[in-house]
Amino acid sequence: MWTFIHKLGSPKWCYTLCGRLQPGFWAAAALLLCVGSVWALGYSPRDYQMGDSYRIIYVHVPSAILAQSIFIAMAVASAVLLVWKIKVADMAARVMAPFGAAMTFLALFSGSLWGVPTWGTWWTWDARLTSMLIQLFLYLGVIALRGAFGSADQGAKAVAVLTLVGVVNIPIIKYSVVWWNTLHQPATFTLTQPPAMVASMWMPLLVMVLGFYCFFIALTLYRLRNEILRRESRTRWVQELAD
Amino acid sequence: MPRSTTGMKFTDEERSLAPVAGTTIGLSAVWRAQVKRELALARRRGGDLLNPLLFLALVVVLFPLGISPQPDLLAEIAPGLLWVAALLAMLLSLDALFRTDFADGSLEQLLLSPQPLPLLCLAKVFVHWLLTGMPLALCAPLMGVLLSLPGTGYLTLAASLALGTASLSLIGAIGAALTVGLPRGGVLLSLLVLPLYIPVLIFGAGAVQAAIQGGGTAPALALLGALLALAVAAAPFAIAGALRISVNG
Amino acid sequence: MAFDSFSALLAMGGYAKYVWPAWGLAALLLLGFVCWARHERRQLFEQLRRRRRREARAA
Numbered sequence: 318m319w320t321f322i323h324k325l326g327s328p329k330w331c332y333t334l335c336g337r338l339q340p341g342f343w344a345a346a347a348l349l350l351c352v353g354s355v356w357a358l359g360y361s362p363r364d365y366q367m368g369d370s371y372r373i374i375y376v377h378v379p380s381a382i383l384a385q386s387i388f389i390a391m392a393v394a395s396a397v398l399l400v401w402k403i404k405v406a407d408m409a410a411r412v413m414a415p416f417g418a419a420m421t422f423l424a425l426f427s428g429s430l431w432g433v434p435t436w437g438t439w440w441t442w443d444a445r446l447t448s449m450l451i452q453l454f455l456y457l458g459v460i461a462l463r464g465a466f467g468s469a470d471q472g473a474k475a476v477a478v479l480t481l482v483g484v485v486n487i488p489i490i491k492y493s494v495v496w497w498n499t500l501h502q503p504a505t506f507t508l509t510q511p512p513a514m515v516a517s518m519w520m521p522l523l524v525m526v527l528g529f530y531c532f533f534i535a536l537t538l539y540r541l542r543n544e545i546l547r548r549e550s551r552t553r554w555v556q557e558l559a560d
Numbered sequence: 561m562p563r564s565t566t567g568m569k570f571t572d573e574e575r576s577l578a579p580v581a582g583t584t585i586g587l588s589a590v591w592r593a594q595v596k597r598e599l600a601l602a603r604r605r606g607g608d609l610l611n612p613l614l615f616l617a618l619v620v621v622l623f624p625l626g627i628s629p630q631p632d633l634l635a636e637i638a639p640g641l642l643w644v645a646a647l648l649a650m651l652l653s654l655d656a657l658f659r660t661d662f663a664d665g666s667l668e669q670l671l672l673s674p675q676p677l678p679l680l681c682l683a684k685v686f687v688h689w690l691l692t693g694m695p696l697a698l699c700a701p702l703m704g705v706l707l708s709l710p711g712t713g714y715l716t717l718a719a720s721l722a723l724g725t726a727s728l729s730l731i732g733a734i735g736a737a738l739t740v741g742l743p744r745g746g747v748l749l750s751l752l753v754l755p756l757y758i759p760v761l762i763f764g765a766g767a768v769q770a771a772i773q774g775g776g777t778a779p780a781l782a783l784l785g786a787l788l789a790l791a792v793a794a795a796p797f798a799i800a801g802a803l804r805i806s807v808n809g
Numbered sequence: 810m811a812f813d814s815f816s817a818l819l820a821m822g823g824y825a826k827y828v829w830p831a832w833g834l835a836a837l838l839l840l841g842f843v844c845w846a847r848h849e850r851r852q853l854f855e856q857l858r859r860r861r862r863r864e865a866r867a868a
Contacts, residue, residue, distance in 0.1 A: 458751050458752045465742050465744075465748055478798060478801055479734075482734055486756050490756075490758055490759055493762045496763075497766065
């Protein structure tokens with residue numbers, strides 16, 4: 318176990334490991350996303366309350382789940398950087414941030430599109446939408462802070478501190494927004510969701526969620542390899558690789 | 561050379577030796593010395609103290625001019641408006657928290673001192689709250705008069721601001737410490753810090769709303785206190801870590 | 810199959826203008842990230858090669 322972690326600290330070893338892992342994840346992502354899309358769009362039954370508009374759920378839920386897990390993954394990477402000074406962890410955190418922001422935006426966009434047929438409005442200050450919006454600002458803050466630092470090492474640590482502060486705050490923000498929401502709006506705008514989804518509805522959802530996860534892992538591995546090359550471009554093994 | 565280990569009474573010679581490792585100075589003495597230094601600096605700067613209050617007053621004046629001078633409408637938005645204005649005033653004062661110390665090198669001295677850095681940071685933030693948050697909490701009720709805030713809200717407004725601005729100072733200091741080394745940190749600082757301010761704003765403005773509507777203010781004030789307790793416990797370490805990163809790389 | 814025909818699938822039971830943009834943005838983002846990452850990699854290798862050539866000439 319410990320030797321594994323020590324090996325992860327070596328960029329070269331990490332580069333080859335990512336290279337070996339990534340084709341499997343790309344294939345799984347492609348397969349799951351294709352099967353999931355066809356199943357979700359064509360074969361899952363129509364919802365008796367929301368009609369076909371509920372099919373937005375198949376992109377809304379996976380992106381919302383990813384938006385949260387990516388921030389947690391970034392926080393774990395940040396902690397690893399600050400505790401063990403493993404540079405690869407910071408590279409991973411850097412590579413994950415834009416995709417996390419994109420997924421947060423997708424969750425907001427699909428949520429507000431869904432809001433029109435179900436709530437009759439593009440935007441309501443629903444607790445989940447509001448905390449998602451705040452999370453988007455947290456992502457953008459992390460990306461902006463990284464961009465502001467000239468030195469990569471200094472920026473890495475500063476971003477790590479901010480990410481950890483952010484991850485402590487996310488549940489606090491979430492609960493405060495829920496509290497605020499119940500204070501200001503009586504529950505007229507709850508999502509009209511059937512009590513339990515039937516299997517033919519949640520099975521494609523599960524496939525889509527897994528597909529999004531695989532895509533995220535594959536993309537992170539791919540971009541992590543780029544990042545390793547970029548930061549290690551002075552070393553001999555990278556230069557030999559370029560030829 | 562005999563050295564006093566009891567507390568504050570140092571000769572000049574001893575004071576110059578104080579940063580040397582191995583001198584035993586009690587934590588409370590460190591705290592007092594740091595607070596005294598910050599207060600002395602603030603006294604010499606003078607005018608800066610009034611700026612957040614003027615900012616609060618100006619923002620409050622803008623709203624009746626921009627929206628409508630009707631007392632009913634103003635009374636309804638007053639709690640949130642006063643809280644948002646106070647929050648922005650706190651935000652604007654943050655950029656200067658570490659910047660002058662960073663520019664003249666005394667921040668590096670602070671990092672080199674053998675005393676625990678989180679405690680020194682906490683003392684700095686405490687003085688920032690004392691000179692920015694407290695005056696805002698005391699003046700906000702006056703601004704409430706301009707916005708025809710209902711009578712039951714004044715005490716809660718001052719109390720919630722006094723509690724809440726302490727959390728704002730602590731959270732904001734993390735952002736200020738992260739951006740102190742950057743040439744144009746100001747706008748970035750607000751981008752980093754504002755999302756983290758939202759819970760404090762919700763509970764603070766919620767307490768005042770509750771007071772106006774005749775509900776119990778205890779839950780919201782208790783939650784503000786809980787946020788403050790968490791911030792006091794955790795933020796000094798984050799501030800200290802961020803300062804080390806910003807100064808030493 | 811939940812729909813009778815392909816045009817019924819496109820119509821989404823009257824909700825086409827909500828469902829398709831959401832799915833469209835999802836597809837756009839995923840494909841966009843793939844293209845971006847590939848572009849990044851290609852540029853990186855070009856940069857590495859250019860630097861190597863420059864250093865070889867200097868030596």
